[in-house]
Amino acid sequence: MENDAYRRLVQRFATIHDVNAATKTLDWYARTKAPKAAQTGLGCQIATLSKQAHELLVDLSCADDLADAEAREPWEAANLRExxxxxxxxxxxxxxxxxxxVRASTHAHLVWETAKPEGDFAAFLPALRGVLEHVSTGARIQGQALGLSPYDALLEGHDPGRRNAAVTSMFAELEAVLPGIVDGVRGGPKPPGPTGKKRKLKRVARRMMSMIGLPETHARLDTSSHPFTAGDSDNIRITTRYSGRPGEALMAVLHECGHALYIAGLPSAHLGQPVGAARGMTVHESQSLLIEMLVCRSRAFAVHYARLLRDEFGEDGAWDPNRLHEVLIHVEPGVTRVEADEVTYPLHVVVRHRCETALLNGTLDPADLSDAFDEAMDSLLGIRPRNPGEGCLQDPHWTLMRGWGYFPTYALGLLMAAQLYETLRAALPDLDVDLARGDFAPLAGWLREHVHGRGCFDSSSDALLEHATGRPLGTGAFLRHLERRYLPGMT
Amino acid sequence: MENDAYRRLVQRFATIHDVNAATKTLDWYARTKAPKAAQTGLGCQIATLSKQAHELLVDLSCADDLADAEAREPWEAANLRExxxxxxxxxxxxxxxxxxxVRASTHAHLVWETAKPEGDFAAFLPALRGVLEHVSTGARIQGQALGLSPYDALLEGHDPGRRNAAVTSMFAELEAVLPGIVDGVRGGPKPPGPTGKKRKLKRVARRMMSMIGLPETHARLDTSSHPFTAGDSDNIRITTRYSGRPGEALMAVLHECGHALYIAGLPSAHLGQPVGAARGMTVHESQSLLIEMLVCRSRAFAVHYARLLRDEFGEDGAWDPNRLHEVLIHVEPGVTRVEADEVTYPLHVVVRHRCETALLNGTLDPADLSDAFDEAMDSLLGIRPRNPGEGCLQDPHWTLMRGWGYFPTYALGLLMAAQLYETLRAALPDLDVDLARGDFAPLAGWLREHVHGRGCFDSSSDALLEHATGRPLGTGAFLRHLERRYLPGMT
Structure with a gap:
């Protein structure tokens, strides 16, 4: 009867996947195409579908089947584990x-949306207390059930197996080294990057997507106020925004292409099953940062990037590859996390990690968050936000239940990206030649074999990384990468 | 405890509505925006959500609550009835x-998609037999349970309370009169209508939508291979196609605006509840045909239409209102139902009604459908399809379970539109002046009060119509309308 139980579970999780996929399409529609008046109704529909999916997951007959089911081979075993x-x-x-x-989070997010532009921390504080209280309660309950500390329970939800002790130790290594590197290579005010009309930038973006392996038959490109990626391998939606510096719209597309390539490469035989999903958010962020930061800010890719710009904009908008590369690897501390370069980026994450762990374990009162945030920014990046809107209200994460414990995955993802990059460069000796002519197939092939195509076969992102690179996650490859790219004279 | 049961039902039907609304968004996405590769996955997700909604509806605890619930006021009573x-x-x-x-229908639709352009009836025949067998079985079972004949059971699913005896008698009146009118007013080959670039036509279409009361905050306009409307009042999606005659794209928008205006005017206090939904498909089709055929082919509206065209296209693309009106009311039998004028349109429906009732009651073998279809076209419209692709394979309805018994609602909708138009013209003596300057507010206000805002408060479309016009559905108003518009010299 075990196989019957397993078959029923496969059917149940396929249904859950379909309901969740519908939710993602509604969310994409709400953020890109929906009439303004539709937002409330869509929010209601998303909540209903989420509840349906949740009920299918916690159902008693699901528990019974999970207790009875037995796997016949390793992928089934991994699926059952997930x-x-x-x-x-x-x-x-x-x-x-x-x-x-959900109520506390919805309320806090609404308050945040007006408090942020006004830099009004006092207005946000009560909502923050409300969210924190509910996050703490949930994390404590989950932690007790799983034998984890509350913060480890939050990490477990984003990157199974990740523990705060290891995170803190890796972040301590970065704190010790990065500020010195930043001081050595900082380049002053940000130089203007590539520029151009939205219509033409969009064409360059579409060419970049095809170049990376995301053709129009499988992937869309739209506009939203915050870039995101959603969908399955045959139905990928990428968004970007053209409201900031034009070049940033393209870098955002490259970032999202990294996420999308991961989705496209997940094991298609297991589509819709837990084992066919991405191995947590650290791996997901590693894939976007690998493409955007490691690969597409390389001297080699700058050659092809310059060619794409010349093709679309003619000689007027043309860039010399060397000057383009200088812009791409320009380093200068700034207040905004999502605009940070790869050297200062992890420090933005460390600031947030310090604050949210202190809030969670009660050593930081929410009333003191804004000061603590600014203090940490000052000590790690040497700059102070001019107001809370630039400071602790900058990101939406702390208004969302699933935003807590998420920040570390960005910095860990960058470390993971560097570790994968080091290994794949050794495995693909012609990589720079390929990138210089815009040929991403060898890179994508390696990633599919060693990362994407494994789905959730491995039980943790460290197990996946060890399989791909021979080692669990560490800071070594990232620091070696920074030395090679930013301090070439010193190696 | 009755009130508890009713409250639980309201919650259940709100959930069903949300799941169905998500399904409609997925369907809209599949038909307008989705990457080609996404179609299979989306079809699967739509099937999953439909099954979820169906299970919520047939659930035993739903049956228990329906047995226990009691209404406290008339709208609750109507909601419970629905x-x-x-x-x-x-x-x-x-x-x-x-x-x-579902399997038979999915298969038949795929076969039809290739058989239609090739005009290959023989290839379609086995699939048709499969669908017909399943439709018959379902209609027989539903009919037995409801005390109806199989075909009446199908009608009941589209227009509750509608019976084939009444349909057949109204259609007999049309068959007796319309061919003679057609012979008297037919105008030869179709004259070219308004024309122009897609981009500009789209702007005219958007202005038409705002004119009718569908602003961009609440309604989208997109392109699809067949025009359709989907959504709720705050989230209306209209589509049209620009592949045929340019003027047809605009008429399709006006048609869909009629559906959309109905959706926008449904009672918002009951959104998501059965009593807040449209009163069946005859009423729905009456609203689209009222706007497209009755209102927007009037001499009065031609004045404003000509102004819209001049605004966008300048003097080059300008039309004299009288010449534009002539084009709009041009009558000539053609083979294609969706391109038919309001005089020949009902005859197309009669052809299909004859065929599907004969198939259902076994007096027509599917093998003889193509000949029977062509024969009926010849006898009623005086033309013969050149091949089955132009004939019985023209519409997709017979590949769809819910397509059977649907055709009558188009012709009945036109009769209903004429009956409403006659009453509202009497109630709004300045209507022509309003239409000539593009002011649809008085018309929309009347429709909202007497049709849209009643939702499913009335138990049938005849009850609704009787409330609005004082009479149940008949052919009188339609025939008087044709005389007034097409035979003015004879009245």
Whole structure:
């Protein structure tokens, strides 16, 4: 009867996947195409579908089948492990707590949307207290059930197996080294990057997507106020924004292409099953940062990038590859995380990690968050936000239940990207030649074999990384990469 | 406890509405924006959501609550009546029959998609037999449960309370009169209508939407291979196509605006509840045909239409209102239903009604459908399709389970539109002046009060129509309208 139980579970998780996929399409529609008046109704529909998916997951007959099912081969075993993990994480939270969390989060997000532009921390504070209280309660309950500390329980939801002790130790290494590197290579005010009309930038962006392996038959490009990627391998939606510096719109597309390439390369035989999904958010962020930061800011890719710009804009908008490369690897501390270069970026994350762990374990009162945030920015990056809108209100993460414990995945993702990059450069000796002519197939092939195509076969991102690079996650490859790219004279 | 049962039902039907609304967004996405490769996955997600909605509707605890619930006021009573109607219609069909129907229909639709352009009736025939068998079985089961004939059971699904005896009698009146009118007013080959670049036509279409009361904050306009409308009042999606005659793209927009205006005017206090939905498909089609055929082919509206065209295209693309009106009311039998004028249109429907009732009651073998179709076209419209692609394969309806018994609603909708138009013209003596300057507010206000805003408060479309016009549905107003518009010298 075990196989019957397993078959029923496969059917159940396929249904959950379909409901979640529909939710993602509604969210994409709300953020790109929907009439303004539609937002409330769409929010309601998304909440309904999420509740349906949650009920399918925590159902008693799901628990029974999970207890009875047995796997016949390793992918089934991995699938069953991931099913059990999802079920356990979802079932420990009481339904009324989840509802209260959603209410607190929805309220806080609305408050944040007006408090941020006005830099009004006092207005945000009560909402923050509300969210923090519900996050703490949920993390404590999940932690007790899983034998983890509350913050480790949050990390577990984003990057299974990741523990804060290891995160803190890696971040300490970065804190010790990065400020010195920044001081050595900082280049003053940001130089203007490539520029051009939206219509033409969009064409360059589309060519970049095809170049990376995301043709129009499988992937869309749209505009939204914050870039994001959503979908399955045959239905990929990338967005970017053209409101900032034009060159940033293209870098955002390259970043999202990294996420999209991961989605496109997930094991198609297991589409819709937990084992066919991405191996957590650290791996996901590693893939976007690998493409945007490591690969597409290389001297080799600058050659092809310059060619793409000349093709679209003619000699007027043309860039010399060397000067383009200088712009791409320009380093200068700034207040905004999402605009940071790869050297200062991890320090932005460390600031947030310090604050959210202190809030969670009660050593920082929410009332003192803004000062603590600015203090950390000053000590790590040497700049002070001019107001809370540039400071602790900068990101939406702390208004969202699933935003807590998420920040570390950005910096860990960058470390992981560097570690993968080091290994794949050794495996692909012609990589620079390929990149210089815009041929991403060898890179994408390597990533598919060693990362994308494994889905959730490995039980943690460290296990995946060890399989791909021979080592668990560390800071070594990232620091070696910075030396090679930014301090070439010193090696 | 009755009120608890009613409250639970309201919650359940709100959930069903949200799931169905998500399905409609997925369908809109598939038909307008989705990458080609996404179609299979989206089809699967739509099937999953439909199954979820169906299970929520036929659930045993839903049946218990429907038995226990009591209404406190007339709108609750109407809501409960509609809940019971939906539950009954859905529950009588065994789940495995529904699944077999979906399979037969999906298969037939695929076969039809290639058989139609090739005019290959023989290739389509086995698929047609499969669909017909499943439709017959379902209609027989539903009919037995509801005390109706199989064809009446199909009508009941589209226009509750509508019976084939009444349909046949109205159609007999049309058959007796329309061919003679057509012979008297036919105008030879279709004159070229307004023309212009897609970009500019789209701007005219957008202005038409705002004119009718569908601003961009609430309604989108997109392109698809067949025009359609989907959504709720705050989230309306209209599509048209620019592949045929340019003027047809605008008429299609006006047609869809009629559907959209109905959706926009449904009682917002009951959004998501059965009583807040449209009162069946005859009323829905009456609203699109009222706007497209009755209102927007009037001499009065031609004045404003000519102004819209001049605004966008300048003097080059300008039309004299009288000449424009002549084009709009041009009558000539053609083979294609969706391109037909309002005089020949009902005859196209009569052809299909004859065929599908004969197929259902077994007096026509599917092998003889193509000949029977052509024969009826010849006798009613005086033309013969050159091949089955122009004939019985013209429409997709007979590949779809819910397409059977649907055709009559088009012609009945036109009769209903004429009956409403006659009444509202009497109630709005300045209507022509309003239309000539593009002011649709008085018209929309009347429709909202007497049709749209009543939702499913009335138990049938005849009850609704009687409330609005004092009479149940008949052919009188339509025939008087044709005389007034097409035979003015004779009245």
């Amino acid at each position: 099913m059990r993990r999802r079920h356990r994480l979802a079932s420990v939270l009481p339904a009324d707590l989840v509802e209260a969390q | 809940m019971r109607r939906r539950h009954r219609l859905a529950s009588v069909l065994p789940a495995d029959l529904v699944e077999a129907q």
